[in-house]
Amino acid sequence: MTEIPGAPFDSFVSFNYLEHLPEPGAIIQAMGRHTGPDASGYVTVPNLEYLLQTKCFYEFVADHLSYFTRETLTRAFETNGFEVASCRTINEDNDIEIMVRKRKPLDIAGDYKAVEKLIRSLQKTVDRYVAQNKKVAVWGAGHRTLALLALARMDRIAYVVDSAKFKQGRFTPILHTKIVGPEHLKTDPVDLVLVMVPGLYPGEVLKTLKKMSVSADVAVLRDNKIVRV
16 A cells, blocks of 8 residues: 555544545554554544435445444444544534544563463473373363463373363374373373363363362463462
């Protein structure tokens, strides 16, 4: 897309023009690229809801490529890098006025240290058991667990347990560790079960382990920490 000389700008205005432009999402993104981090904008467009309510179908013209409601105009800006300060109808409801400001990017670079700390904790836990010729299994083959296992290079896990039938008999990505059903804990026992499922599920897993009379040590991943049970 054409670069505008003089950018970045502190603000922008658009009076009943966005509806004439193809790919309004790309246009809004371009507004973001050409404005500074604290920029704001003022935009008006025809109000589709008014046209439908008043049956002003002669207002639908070939050079209007998009029509907006307050909801869709808000969504267009929010999904393309802006926060909406206000959105209302003006001009006897004929038009929509929206005021926006640039959304600040989410900086989580420093927060990754928590993941690195968890990875070290996982590695130490598994290494401690493996050094004693003991076996470790992980319960949970969800996307979060699989990603964490790959990041931690947990290739010394005996197997991954999951109660979902469609996952059993398959292998984890990256590490290619076999995924098995809970009954495998009885036929191929381990010394530690790492429960790595989200939300309320750890409690259900712990109940299942108790019901199965699994004698292994158990630890649960909670809030980026390995907690012994």
